[in-house]
Amino acid sequence: xxxxxxxxxxxxxxxxxxxxxxxxxxxxxxxxxxxxxxxxxxxxxxxxxxxxxxxxxxxxxxxxxxxxxxxxxxxxxxxxxxxxxxxxxxxxxxxxxxxxxxxxxxxxxxxxxxxxxxxxxxxxxxxxxxxxxxxxxxxxxxxxxxxxxxxxxxxxxxxxxxxxxxxxxxxxxxxxxxxxxxxxxxxxxxxxxxxxxxxxxxxxxxxxxxxxxxxxxxxxxxxxxxxxxxxxxxxxxxxxxxxxxxxxxxxxxxxxxxxxxxxxxxxxxxxxxxxxxxxxxxxxxxxxxxxxxxxxxxxxxxxxxxxxxxxxxxxxxxxxxxxxxxxxxxxxxxxxxxxxxxxxxxxxxxxxxxxxxxxxxxxxxxxxxxxxxxxxxxxxxxxxxxxxxxxxxxxxx
Amino acid sequence: xxxxxxxxxxxxxxxxxxxxxxxxxxxxxxxxxxxxxxxxxxxxxxxxxxxxxxxxxxxxxxxxxxxxxxxxxxxxxxxxxxxxxxxxxxxxxxxxxxxxxxxxxxxxxxxxxxxxxxxxxxxxxxxxxxxxxxxxxxxxxxxxxxxxxxxxxxxxxxxxxxxxxxxxxxxxxxxxxxxxxxxxxxxxxxxxxxxxxxxxxxxxxxxxxxxxxxxxxxxxxxxxxxxxxxxxxxxxxxxxxxxxxxxxxxxxxxxxxxxxxxxxxxxxxxxxxxxxxxxxxxxxxxx
Numbered sequence: 124x125x126x127x128x129x130x131x132x133x134x135x136x137x138x139x140x141x142x143x144x145x146x147x148x149x150x151x152x153x154x155x156x157x158x159x160x161x162x163x164x165x166x167x168x169x170x171x172x173x174x175x176x177x178x179x180x181x182x183x184x185x186x187x188x189x190x191x192x193x194x195x196x197x198x199x200x201x202x203x204x205x206x207x208x209x210x211x212x213x214x215x216x217x218x219x220x221x222x223x224x225x226x227x228x229x230x231x232x233x234x235x236x237x238x239x240x241x242x243x244x245x246x247x248x249x250x251x252x253x254x255x256x257x258x259x260x261x262x263x264x265x266x267x268x269x270x271x272x273x274x275x276x277x278x279x280x281x282x283x284x285x286x287x288x289x290x291x292x293x294x295x296x297x298x299x300x301x302x303x304x305x306x307x308x309x310x311x312x313x314x315x316x317x318x319x320x321x322x323x324x325x326x327x328x329x330x331x332x333x334x335x336x337x338x339x340x341x342x343x344x345x346x347x348x349x350x351x352x353x354x355x356x357x358x359x360x361x362x363x364x365x366x367x368x369x370x371x372x373x374x375x376x377x378x379x380x381x382x383x384x385x386x387x388x389x390x391x392x393x394x395x396x397x398x399x400x401x402x403x404x405x406x407x408x409x410x411x412x413x414x415x416x417x418x419x420x421x422x423x424x425x426x427x428x429x430x431x432x433x434x435x436x437x438x439x440x441x442x443x444x445x446x447x448x449x450x451x452x453x454x455x456x457x458x459x460x461x462x463x464x465x466x467x468x469x470x471x472x473x474x475x476x477x478x479x480x481x482x483x484x485x486x487x488x489x490x491x492x493x494x495x496x497x498x499x500x501x502x503x504x505x506x507x508x509x510x511x512x513x514x515x516x517x518x519x520x
Numbered sequence: 521x522x523x524x525x526x527x528x529x530x531x532x533x534x535x536x537x538x539x540x541x542x543x544x545x546x547x548x549x550x551x552x553x554x555x556x557x558x559x560x561x562x563x564x565x566x567x568x569x570x571x572x573x574x575x576x577x578x579x580x581x582x583x584x585x586x587x588x589x590x591x592x593x594x595x596x597x598x599x600x601x602x603x604x605x606x607x608x609x610x611x612x613x614x615x616x617x618x619x620x621x622x623x624x625x626x627x628x629x630x631x632x633x634x635x636x637x638x639x640x641x642x643x644x645x646x647x648x649x650x651x652x653x654x655x656x657x658x659x660x661x662x663x664x665x666x667x668x669x670x671x672x673x674x675x676x677x678x679x680x681x682x683x684x685x686x687x688x689x690x691x692x693x694x695x696x697x698x699x700x701x702x703x704x705x706x707x708x709x710x711x712x713x714x715x716x717x718x719x720x721x722x723x724x725x726x727x728x729x730x731x732x733x734x735x736x737x738x739x740x741x742x743x744x745x746x747x748x749x750x751x752x753x754x755x756x757x758x759x760x761x762x763x764x765x766x767x768x769x770x771x772x773x774x775x776x777x778x779x780x781x782x783x784x785x786x787x788x789x790x791x792x793x794x795x796x797x798x799x800x801x802x803x804x805x806x807x
Contacts (some may be wrong), residue, residue, distance in 0.1 A: 253745055
């Protein structure tokens with residue numbers, strides 16, 4: 124697996140074995156491990172791994188738009204829910220098979236994503252985040268308003284499964300491979316796109332949108348494309364998710380605020396703007412969370428079992444991790460490891476320190492552009508900055 | 521048939537309460553450029569502090585409850601700023617995520633400690649008052665009056681005291697304020713404390729005529745977004761007007777269909793963001 128944001132070689136370069144560095148070999152080993160995992164772990168963990176794989180897909184779908192273009196979405200659950208609910212509704216109400224409903228759900232999600240994205244992407248920085256933060260809440264309120272159709276806060280019944288066998292263990296393993304195949308497919312597509320020229324433009328937008336516009340490329344077009352791609356991936360993962368035994372079309376699994384936030388946490392912990400980081404951190408984060416839910420150890424003083432306070436512990440651990448490793452684990456490992464290897468092999472260091480511009484911390488780039496946006500916003504508040512048009516907004520509270 | 525007078529009084533009262541929440545939210549943003557998503561959790565904290573002080577743990581009466589609802593959230597707010605936000609306040613993404621995680625953690629603490637069962641907080645004053653042909657709880661009128669006293673006090677403080685002017689100056693330009701010797705970190709701390717206290721009082725008020733539960737802060741937080749965006753992010757006067765727009769919209773739509781209450785303010789928010797992103801009291805873009 125490649126975590127190299129600099130590569131613009133495209134798919135051909137990625138398939139060329141001569142290019143495989145250590146981190147790519149590590150990625151291949153990781154994928155092979157995932158491929159044989161059902162034979163290595165107990166059945167209950169096959170189920171958990173399936174959930175984790177879906178969560179990793181959600182995180183990757185966030186990373187392609189927010190990690191790359193720097194348009195931080197706080198409401199990606201909107202996509203997962205639209206995908207999952209459309210597929211489930213088509214199946215439950217019209218009796219269509221999942222083979223038909225899943226592709227239709229993807230189309231519906233992309234259309235919904237464009238409806239929200241096209242106007243919202245005109246807004247910059249925090250305003251875009253606010254709109255995306257509110258979008259899933261609006262959707263949830265619509266679901267509650269039309270509870271007869273959408274099942275309100277309880278959600279819908281389980282739609283028809285894609286893979287179902289008489290033996291529960293076989294069903295779980297089969298669904299694991301379904302999730303794994305989808306995971307690999309999405310990973311491949313997103314890696315190909317983000318390592319292509321379009322991916323380079325995404326990164327450039329994150330760094331400096333005005334510079335992209337100045338070089339004759341339309342940033343809006345690329346942002347909308349990234350948004351639509353992200354919607355398609357999120358919708359696809361959400362749609363397949365509800366047709367497996369691990370997922371159901373209900374707000375707590377697909378639409379809750381915590382879903383949107385966990386996705387962001389996973390992508391940031393893994394390393395924003397790497398896709399691979401989101402995938403790895405997504406898997407581990409969800410596994411860790413599921414593991415916490417099973418710990419029966421009773422904390423002495425407060426007299427509660429760990430399993431009862433799993434969400435609390437989870438949020439505290441993420442707080443610490445976010446504070447300690449804001450750049451992301453994958454980027455830290457790749458760069459730290461790469462630098463160490465170069466030292467061992469005695470490779471020359473480039474005179475400029477060898478830092479490729481797009482390798483800059485994605486978060487740092489977003490931070491910088493947001494700071495400008497925030498400053499611009501504050502300047503618009505009445506009396507914020509002495510200027511020629513002060514009299515126009517001159518009320519001083 | 522919906523009683524217009526009742527609706528009008530209800531919306532005026534609830535709007536004053538929302539103004540308390542939104543002013544704190546907008547102060548923090550205006551001064552520090554920080555979107556504090558743990559503001560809703562501070563409301564919950566205020567309500568539970570009042571609950572614990574009025575019989576939950578100790579019996580300190582209504583006065584003790586009010587005091588606890590102000591002091592505990594203000595201290596919490598200061599701790600969040602000093603412990604987490606101060607070091608990363610120039611990283612808006614991290615701030616939004618960390619404050620959200622803090623909010624989730626606080627909610628979880630109350631969920632684990634108190635469960636999902638709502639807790640009742642004693643009314644500030646019992647009884648009912650007849651007004652314009654309909655009866656209202658005295659408690660609601662007290663909430664309304666106190667909210668306005670606090671808002672007026674805040675306006676006076678900001679416009680007339682040294683500290684208030686320092687807050688105002690920092691929200692206009694941090695660099696300029698620094699040049700005349702205003703420490704922006706200290707001003708930030710003040711705004712967090714004030715915002716925490718305001719949110720705590722709002723939590724007490726909200727809990728006194730509804731109930732307190734672990735997720736009670738979410739709704740007001742979402743409404744705060746709508747309010748401050750409508751009023752212009754960072755403008756205190758704007759959030760007062762925005763609170764009345766949103767509060768009225770919520771009460772009126774609630775009378776038509778209760779399931780609409782959560783939806784309309786958010787749709788208003790989206791509409792304003794798309795049509796007039798600088799809000800009612802924001803300045804036109806000088807581009």
